[in-house]
Amino acid sequence: MTANSEIDGYFDKISEGLEATVSEVQLKEQLSVGLGALRDLYRQEAIGFSDELIETLKAVRDIEMDLAEFIEIVDELPLVNDSVEAIEYQIKLNHIARSLEGLPVQQRVLRELRGLRDRLPELEKKSLEIENLAKQQRFLNLESKCEPCECGARRVIRENIHRKFWRCETYPKCLRARSVTREETVYLGS
Numbered sequence: 001m002t003a004n005s006e007i008d009g010y011f012d013k014i015s016e017g018l019e020a021t022v023s024e025v026q027l028k029e030q031l032s033v034g035l036g037a038l039r040d041l042y043r044q045e046a047i048g049f050s051d052e053l054i055e056t057l058k059a060v061r062d063i064e065m066d067l068a069e070f071i072e073i074v075d076e077l078p079l080v081n082d083s084v085e086a087i088e089y090q091i092k093l094n095h096i097a098r099s100l101e102g103l104p105v106q107q108r109v110l111r112e113l114r115g116l117r118d119r120l121p122e123l124e125k126k127s128l129e130i131e132n133l134a135k136q137q138r139f140l141n142l143e144s145k146c147e148p149c150e151c152g153a154r155r156v157i158r159e160n161i162h163r164k165f166w167r168c169e170t171y172p173k174c175l176r177a178r179s180v181t182r183e184e185t186v187y188l189g190s
């Protein structure tokens with residue numbers, strides 16, 4: 001077999017893979033094998049490789065890298081636990097979906113994107129709950145450090161729509177209050 005027909009043979013296999021409905025893992029494997037064989041051929045004899053061919057190989061290599069990233073993402077997706085992370089993955093998947101445009105394997109990426117989109121409302125709710133818990137914890141931290149009210153009782157932070165303030169725990173028995181300092185406001189966050 002001449003070098004050229006060998007090159008064509010590997011290229012045909014790569015095209016077949018790209019056109020077939022196979023999993024991302026199978027396709028990635030197929031491309032890696034094809035590219036590896038072509039790289040070996042190139043090292044033996046670069047003559048059969050036109051500039052156009054080399055550009056095409058680079059494009060196939062890009063697809064291979066996108067697939068590798070996609071495979072990693074598919075592994076990580078079940079662990080996504082908050083909406084910020086989910087949106088980051090959405091951006092990555094959108095990018096991969098665009099670069100795999102026209103290939104059957106793009107459907108796999110779109111399916112994962114749909115799955116992620118369906119989970120988003122639940123993840124947003126969870127993120128909000130986590131944020132509220134963290135805020136509650138910050139309130140408790142400050143309250144545990146605050147010096148007691150002049151009556152001797154503990155002070156607690158209360159929040160109304162206008163502001164946060166310290167109030168005696170025995171309110172309304174004791175009406176003493178004091179404002180939250182700038183430093184405390186920063187610590188408590190919004």
Ligand SMILES: [Zn+2]
Nearest residue numbers: 149151168174
């Ligand atoms: Zn008091």
